[in-house]
Amino acid sequence: MPENERIPAGPIVEAIKTAFRSQRTKPPTSKEPLGWVLSVPDTHQRSVITELEGDSELRLLTCSTEDEANAIAAGLHIGGQEVALIIQHAGLYASVNTLRGVGLDGRVPLFMLVGLLSREPDLAPRNSPRSMVRFAEPLMETFQVPYALLETREDLALIPEYYALSREQSGPTVVFVGRETT
Amino acid sequence: MYPEDVLRAINEVRGNAIVVPTMTAVPAWRTIAPDATSVDCVGFMGGASSLGLGLALAQPGRRVIVLDGDGSLLMQLGSLATVAGAAPPNFTHMLFSNGVYQTSGSQEIPGSGAVNFAGMAEAAGYTFATRIENLEELHIRLPELLSSQGPILAELAVEEAQLTPMTAPGGDPLHVQVSNLRAALTKK
Ligand SMILES: Cc1ncc(C[n+]2csc(CCOP(=O)(O)OP(=O)(O)O)c2C)c(N)n1
Ligand SMILES: [Mg+2]
Numbered sequence A: 001m002p003e004n005e006r007i008p009a010g011p012i013v014e015a016i017k018t019a020f021r022s023q024r025t026k027p028p029t030s031k032e033p034l035g036w037v038l039s040v041p042d043t044h045q046r047s048v049i050t051e052l053e054g055d056s057e058l059r060l061l062t063c064s065t066e067d068e069a070n071a072i073a074a075g076l077h078i079g080g081q082e083v084a085l086i087i088q089h090a091g092l093y094a095s096v097n098t099l100r101g102v103g104l105d106g107r108v109p110l111f112m113l114v115g116l117l118s119r120e121p122d123l124a125p126r127n128s129p130r131s132m133v134r135f136a137e138p139l140m141e142t143f144q145v146p147y148a149l150l151e152t153r154e155d156l157a158l159i160p161e162y163y164a165l166s167r168e169q170s171g172p173t174v175v176f177v178g179r180e181t182t
Numbered sequence B: 001m002y003p004e005d006v007l008r009a010i011n012e013v014r015g016n017a018i019v020v021p022t023m024t025a026v027p028a029w030r031t032i033a034p035d036a037t038s039v040d041c042v043g044f045m046g047g048a049s050s051l052g053l054g055l056a057l058a059q060p061g062r063r064v065i066v067l068d069g070d071g072s073l074l075m076q077l078g079s080l081a082t083v084a085g086a087a088p089p090n091f092t093h094m095l096f097s098n099g100v101y102q103t104s105g106s107q108e109i110p111g112s113g114a115v116n117f118a119g120m121a122e123a124a125g126y127t128f129a130t131r132i133e134n135l136e137e138l139h140i141r142l143p144e145l146l147s148s149q150g151p152i153l154a155e156l157a158v159e160e161a162q163l164t165p166m167t168a169p170g171g172d173p174l175h176v177q178v179s180n181l182r183a184a185l186t187k188k
Helices: A009-023 A043-053 A066-078 A089-094 A096-105 A136-142 A153-169 B003-013 B025-032 B048-058 B070-075 B079-086 B117-124 B135-145 B174-186
Strands: A035-039 A058-062 A083-088 A110-115 A147-150 A172-177 B018-021 B064-069 B091-097 B128-132 B152-157
Touching: A009 A035, A009 A043, A009 A058, A009 A083, A009 A153, A035 A043, A035 A066, A043 A058, A043 A083, A043 A110, A058 B079, A066 A083, A066 A089, A066 A096, A066 A110, A066 B048, A066 B079, A066 B174, A083 A089, A089 A096, A089 A110, A089 A136, A096 A110, A096 A172, A096 B174, A110 A153, A136 A172, A147 A153, A153 A172, B003 B025, B003 B064, B003 B091, B003 B135, B018 B025, B018 B048, B025 B064, B048 B064, B048 B079, B048 B091, B064 B070, B070 B091, B079 B117, B091 B117, B117 B128, B117 B152, B128 B135, B135 B152
Parallel strands: A035 A058, A035 A083, A083 A110, A110 A172, A147 A172, B018 B064, B064 B091, B091 B152, B128 B152
Antiparallel strands: none
């Protein structure tokens, strides 16, 4: 895949920080992170995860399952912290009950960056021959979860936008990462 | 031990801890500690320790006590490693080891009740894990379990509870609990 079709990790991490900063009512204390990123590693966004490992403002916590990530995010949010999830489509499918219980019934704002591994760049995800890619958007529609598709650098504003939307609506929002990050 | 007696004992020494009950601990805790700072894990079985972990990381100045079920923990057993890895010093995991899925009809949990949960927690990297067989021992050890550096797990050998969330429904809906607790924890 040509380099210009991939999204660099640095600006994604910056967009997450912008999202967190715009929601904070006061800057973090010296002991506090700007916010948390919970991840079950996503092949598609692995460069973002690597970038986060070396970041001093954000705290990265790797979870065993996406169910855990959803519930930990709820605890962090209830306790007053900013938090985002980085997972892949398989993880979304694996954790639908927790997404429903925590995000919909609990009305917890859950913001997720979801990698669409194996997505064909010239096809809309819902037209993909791969079930893993094809059902991602319809699943969100069934759950009435707002979502958007990140494909180029120009789309990066979707990250703070959908982060803010999850807080406004008190529920989950998803930005699908449609290209591998670099 | 009767779980209701365990919960009464915890209530006596909990201080300003945040408490996360699940399954049969939910209706009993609601009656025993109606004024406690709590949020139930209902509707996402196995998530109590993760919810508690997020709270513990967000509120390092307060103790978080998770009141977990044995079947629930088995459903998300990997959370032992996640908790241990995050290493929240203010985290106490109380596991109600009744050997059954009481809430869904008291079916035996996998492993015929022979699973060593304290051993699993220790092997996962909890700071300390132990099994408590009787109330006398619980009363003696509770203060330390709620103040020593965590994460700590105490596996409690308990009988079945009087009530379950099925026989005694009620309490605030989850979203009300969430917004009340967030308001309480984030007010200046
Ligand atoms: C994902 C999921 N699968 C199955 C159930 C059905 N279910 C409800 S309560 C319960 C048993 C809970 O057992 P345990 O955690 O040991 O708590 P106890 O009732 O014994 O206190 C089960 C299996 C569920 N709620 N969620
Ligand atoms: Mg049980």
